[in-house]
Amino acid sequence: MTTVQKIKEVEDEMARTQKNKATSYHLGQLKAKLAKLRRELLGPQGGGGGGGGIGFDVARTGIASVGFVGFPSVGKSTLMSKLTGTHSETSEIDFTTLTTVPGTVKVHGAPIQILDLPGIIEGANDGRGRGRQVTAVARTCNLIFIVLDVLKPLGDKKTIESELEAFGIRLNKRPPNITVKKKDKGGIAITNTVPLTSIDHDEIKAVCSEYKLSNADVAIREPNATADDLVDVIEGNRVYIPAIYVLNKIDAISIEELDLLYKIPNSVPISSREWLNIDELIDVMWRKLDLVRVYTKPRGAPPDYNSPVVLRRGKSTVEDFCSAIHKEIAKQMKYAIVWGASAKHARGQKVGLEHVLDDEDVVHIAKK
Numbered sequence: 001m002t003t004v005q006k007i008k009e010v011e012d013e014m015a016r017t018q019k020n021k022a023t024s025y026h027l028g029q030l031k032a033k034l035a036k037l038r039r040e041l042l043g044p045q046g047g048g049g050g051g052g053g054i055g056f057d058v059a060r061t062g063i064a065s066v067g068f069v070g071f072p073s074v075g076k077s078t079l080m081s082k083l084t085g086t087h088s089e090t091s092e093i094d095f096t097t098l099t100t101v102p103g104t105v106k107v108h109g110a111p112i113q114i115l116d117l118p119g120i121i122e123g124a125n126d127g128r129g130r131g132r133q134v135t136a137v138a139r140t141c142n143l144i145f146i147v148l149d150v151l152k153p154l155g156d157k158k159t160i161e162s163e164l165e166a167f168g169i170r171l172n173k174r175p176p177n178i179t180v181k182k183k184d185k186g187g188i189a190i191t192n193t194v195p196l197t198s199i200d201h202d203e204i205k206a207v208c209s210e211y212k213l214s215n216a217d218v219a220i221r222e223p224n225a226t227a228d229d230l231v232d233v234i235e236g237n238r239v240y241i242p243a244i245y246v247l248n249k250i251d252a253i254s255i256e257e258l259d260l261l262y263k264i265p266n267s268v269p270i271s272s273r274e275w276l277n278i279d280e281l282i283d284v285m286w287r288k289l290d291l292v293r294v295y296t297k298p299r300g301a302p303p304d305y306n307s308p309v310v311l312r313r314g315k316s317t318v319e320d321f322c323s324a325i326h327k328e329i330a331k332q333m334k335y336a337i338v339w340g341a342s343a344k345h346a347r348g349q350k351v352g353l354e355h356v357l358d359d360e361d362v363v364h365i366a367k368k
């Protein structure tokens, strides 16, 4: 039996099995089995791991990247071309785009790389079409636009989500607050700081046993943690990426239909052809990217608000700021003065290299 067939078999069995006290051990086993089979399929032996492959690995520029994922002909290239001014072929024929096409858009002074990608179809991860290369590129992006055609949004949404999920991509989700620590003896010891609502001890034990973990401390601090969350933590190698559902072609539907679409969380209805609601899309994109703009203030002069140094959240210390300007600056710095959200007082705070900066802070570097 091929891995794809084995996956299908496990999925079918899961669908047949009702979740209750008596089946939770079995379900936990199945979930872990499924994760292992998917890894096999996508690993280096399966041919789908690593980067995107020929034509798919493009030079990465800008402070962050946004990948466009969607079914064929939903309007990805139309959007990308107009947004960035870079030509990417468009037509009513499916699979017009065959590789990654990069472009750049500047938002609030930050250059953001846009990656137009080929359309994907159901079964992408089993090797259909260029789905695997597309999802491999998507894994490396800071934000994913899931582009949907408003005339058939919901079915397509589910399909795309499950293709991305099967590739270890978790959308609009934080890493689960679960730790699993191997030890030498003592069996499986479970502690939880929150009530376990969506997983029970049997299920936890089944997952651990499937991974041959017979002695471990499992600590669950995640409200509503599931067996899939536990599997994710044990498997590792998951990426947590924010996503926006771009509902394209709203020029083709009525206002009443549009109202319904607004109920999809994290969605922005637009028309890339008629250029409708693109401002909202850029706003939401900016917020989801969660970038940190830092303005430099030279001594005795006002801050330079025109060209911020743009950093990523989690990589926004004064040291990161210095390195973004020039690699020698951190060494030459005596101290920094910071004004803005990260500073303790309005008159400015004297800080060191480890200080974490916030969006729109102003920084003066005093040299030795």
Ligand SMILES: Nc1nc2c(ncn2[C@@H]2O[C@H](COP(=O)(O)OP(=O)(O)OP(=O)(O)O)[C@@H](O)[C@H]2O)c(=O)[nH]1
Pocket (backbone or CB within 6 Å): 070, 071, 072, 073, 074, 075, 076, 077, 078, 079, 089, 090, 091, 092, 093, 094, 095, 096, 097, 098, 117, 118, 119, 120, 248, 249, 250, 251, 252, 270, 271, 272, 273, 274
């Ligand atoms: N009505 C309408 N049509 C659109 C819109 N955006 C794109 N289209 C049309 O949809 C078709 C497909 O557009 P593309 O930009 O090539 O779509 P794609 O998603 O890049 O397609 P592939 O590269 O083949 O996956 C073209 O005929 C576009 O003119 C829109 O906002 N409204």
Ligand SMILES: [K+]
Pocket (backbone or CB within 6 Å): 072, 073, 074, 090, 091, 092, 093, 094, 095, 096, 097
């Ligand atoms: K097309």
Ligand SMILES: [Mg+2]
Pocket (backbone or CB within 6 Å): 076, 077, 078, 089, 090, 096, 097, 116, 117, 118, 119
């Ligand atoms: Mg295209």
